[in-house]
Each structure stands twice: as structure tokens, then as C-alpha cells.
Amino acid sequence: MQSKKLGWLLLSPTLFILGLFGIFPFIYVLWVSFHEWNPFAANPEKLFNWAANYRKLVFDAQFLASLGVTLAFVFFAVVSEVVIGYILAQAFMKDFPGKAFFRTIHTLPLIMAPIIVGSIWKLMTTPSIGIIPHLLKNFGIDLNIGQSAIAAFCITVIMDIWHWTPLVTLSLIAALVSLPADPFEQAQIDGANKRQIFWHITLPMIRPALIATVFIRLMDAMRTVDEVLMLTGGGPGSATRYVGVHIYKEVFPKTNYGYGSAISVIVLYLTIVICWLLYTSLIAPRNKRG
């Protein structure tokens, strides 16, 4: 009895903070999403409007377009990050001169605030002064992310890769380091070549860490805002108006809080659905394996 009470007592700060900063805001957003609320308008009152925000959402062409580019952005960014992150993780498993130095440098983007990342990439890609358009000129490519939708999209994907690949690398290094050596030696003796070892041994053995990393990156990429807002402002047109940016533009310039909340809830729902689909297709059938 004593220890049970003590347990709750020790847990209470965590539960309090979780409730205050996690659960309460979420319920609040959910509640707001069922209202018409524009606190800076003539009528700042919250007006309960049933599911009107959600109904509007389904027919909001701008939102649907934004969802489309977001999914493309998330797909290209996360797939590239996982592939590059894995290759880098394998490289960092080997010994080479200057390894510690390179590993540190490679991790630096992770500790940068997204807004700074956005500013740096804006500087680097501005046609008149940026290094990237300058270098690309040598290949006859005229990069202008203010005009080319494709270029803007690609640069945001590349920026995300630059920013977040180190996270993938770090978690995959952790996974690779903890693998036992014997099955890999055994596989060599059993006649597996490098490619077969990867598909038959390495990949299944790091699968849990890999999938956790993909989930983290996926959820994060779904709600990218600040870097893209800083770099392209969602443009040109709405080429890089990812849902995070879209919500921002609905909520802040238009102060459309109720509608913005509804979008957030739907995006959260979509993220959960995507993760659930991935989970059922990738993890659940293998779960019995261990």
C-alpha cells in the first residue's frame, strides 16, 4: 500500500506536466476546432458551429493541394534520409582517420533551430547572392526557387535531408553497434555475400530501430513549418505550402483559429493513419519473430 502511494507521488510531477503541456492543449485544440473563433475580429466570441470547419475542409481545394505536396515532400525526404542515414551509419561503423571529427560535423545540423536552417538555406539559394545558384550556373542550370515550383520543392526536400539525416544516422549507429557479431560471421561462412547479408541479416535485425526512426521522421516531417516558411514562404504559388505552413497561414495572418485547429486535428489523424498502415504492413506480421 505504502509503495503504491509513493509511486503515484513520484509520478505526479510527470503526470502534471504531461497533462498541462500535452493532454490539455490537445483537448483544447479539439474543442476549438468545433467553433468559429476569430479572437481579433469584431466578434471575438467562440461560436459553436458543429462540424462546419471539418465540412469546409473536405472541399477546401487549397488544403487538399497542400496535403498532396506534403505527402510528396514527406515521402521523398524520409526515404532519402533513411537511405543516406543508413549508408552514413555503416560508414561510421568503420574506422578511418578523422572519424570523430566527421561524426561531430555531420551531427551539427541537428542542434540548429529550424528557423536558422531556413535562413541559411535562404541565403544560400537567393539567386543574386547564394552559393548554390552560383555553382549551378557552371552547369548551365539557372536556379531560382522564387520562380520554379519544382526547384523550390526540391530545395525544401534537400534542406530537410540536410537537417534531419544525422538523426537517422545516430539512431542507426546505435542499432548497429548493439548487434551481436556472431550471426554476421556465421552468414559469411554460410555463403552469404554482402548484399545477401544486408537483406537477410542486417535489415531484419535493425528493423525495430529502423521503423521507430521512420515513424519519428515521418511525424516530424508532416508538421514542418518554420524552415519552409523562412525559405520559400510556401511559394512559389503554393508549391511548398505544406500543411504546417498552410495552418500557420490560416491561423496567424487570417486569425482563423477554429478552422486552423480543425486542420491540425485532421493532419494529426492522417499522421496516425499513415503510421498505423506502416505498422500493420511492416511490424505486425513480423512481431512473433522477435
Added chain:
Amino acid sequence: MGNVQIKGVTKSYGGVRVMHGVDVEIEDGEFVVLVGPSGCGKSTLLRMIAGLEEISGGQISIGGRVVNDIPPKERDIAMVFQSYALYPHKTVAENMGFPLLMAKRPKAEIAEKVNRAAEILDLTKYLDRYPKQLSGGQRQRVAMGRAIVRDPQVFLFDEPLSNLDAKLRVTMRVEIKELHQRLKTTTVYVTHDQIEAMTMANKIVVMRDGRVEQIGRPLDLYDRPVNLFVAGFIGSPAMNFLQGKVATRDGRQVVLTDQGIALPLDGVQVEDGRAVTYGIRPEHITIGEGGIPVDVSVFEPTGSETLIFGRVGGVPIDALVRERIEEEPGKTMSFRLDPRKAHVFDQVTGQRL
């Protein structure tokens, strides 16, 4: 043919030499045990045969082909690790079939060979299970199954039984031996346990500190160890060692200890006055009149035998006798040493005389 030749093999790790020129000849179909204390280089030698460690010097050939620069998968060997190294995400059947899958054998052939191996190893019931759902002994058998489905030229075992409990170890020992008699595949088996070595081997290679001390049939090593190390390592309970000088008493050569106790010799040609170590195994001592006086401290009856711990002139000496002893500890008993079974070693070099 599955013979293995190891010629002058050395191994260094970053300038530190851990293997100093090892020569071993392994005939086709032989069961060879590498035995020695922990850290003597048994695993390193086995891993060099497997191709998992580079060979720093010398030459290893398998089936008449020098394999120094040939990768493990082309050496036609199968290995069983101490940890079993099963693939945790594959079923028993997939684990055993993996080498055949890698060799791109047809599905039907893989299934057939896996089933046959499973039958031999009594694993048929477990083919769909995952390694974590098996006991230690079953995992061990899966690892062996994965080795035998390939029908390789050579089996390599690295302490495969040391993670099992004592009883299972004895059972598996017999099973591995039976398997070898059935398949007649050349086997190199590493262990630190000299009983495993004695019971399983056709030929034992005793190693110490990266060198081969002696190679021979188990009973040859037991009967004629070439030096003190092998004499002390092979046999359980271990051989007794007493220091003394060779002298002649009543026309017979004996070893005289500092206390003036005469240890009997028979048929050993050593000049008088030489400082030697006298070795006698506990099982070659009997209790009876006319022996040497030993202060007995502890009796260990096992039912079939009694192990007696004692001291002569302060030096420990043990005897293993068939009869049950009904004496109080702490008294002096007369140990008769069998002179025909005595061993004499040079005190300085430790070599057999």
C-alpha cells in the same frame, strides 16, 4: 578430401604476436580437438581455418588447396559458434536451410535436406519455431543442423557445449561423437575442457600461449605427456608432482625428496643426482603397506571411488582409489605409488625424461 594442413601459422594483433608458428596435420575424417587453457589461441586458430581471421604468417590448406586468401564462403567449411549464432528472426527450418538458400539450391532440395537433418537431430517438432522459443540444448542442435545440411569438407566447433548444463553437456558430447561416426566428416573441435578432449577426439592438440605443446591420441597424451604442462593439463583429477633428486637405493633407481622419502621408479634411464619433478596420477596410487607416509586431510567419496587429499612433506598429493575408506581424516596413511606409471620430468625445462 577434407584434410587440413596448418603449416607454421602465426598471428599478430597490431604488433602483438599471439600465435607463434603452429603446425598441425589433420587427416580426412579425423576428429581433432584443440584444447588448452583460456586465451591460448584455440579460437584464433579455428577462426583462421574458417577464414574469419587473417593469417599473419604460414599457410593453411583445406583439401589440398591453400586457403590463405580465400573468403570463408568458398572454403567449404561449416562452423558452430559457442553462442550458436542463430538468426533470431528466422525459424529453425529457415536457420538450417540458410546455407542452402545462399547456395541457390532448389526449394524442394532445401526442404528435404532440412527435414533429414531435423530427423537426425530430433528437431522435427520445432521446425517452425524461432530460436528464442527453444532451450539451450535445442539451439545447439539447430546450430549443428545448419552445419550438417551443407555436407561440408570440414566442421569447425568453437566450445559448442560450454553454455549447457553439466548433464546436457555429457549427452551432447555423445551425440556429436555419434554424428561424427555417422557422417565421417573431418572435424576440428575447440574446448578448454580436457575431459571433452579425451572423450571425443581421435587426436588432441594441446596448446599453450600460442604454441602447440603436444599432438597425439588421447591415451598417448595420458600415458606419455611430453612435458609438465601437458601432464598437468590432461587427466582428472590432475597428476601429482613432487620435487626430488634421482638416486640409487638397494640397486634400484628412486627419486629422493628433500625429506628423504624415496619415490619408486621403473625403467627410467636418468643419471643419479639429477634434479627432477616426479609425476604420478592419483589413480595410480593404492593404499597399502610399504608405501610413502602421507598426512591425510580430506576424503571425497563418490560411491564408486574415493578421492583422498593428503600431503607429503608439505606437498599436496591426491589418491583415487576404488575402495571405500572408513578412516578418520588427520592421520597418516601409506600410499603405494605404481613405479611403472611414474613420470619423470626435468626440473628446469619441464621436459619428459
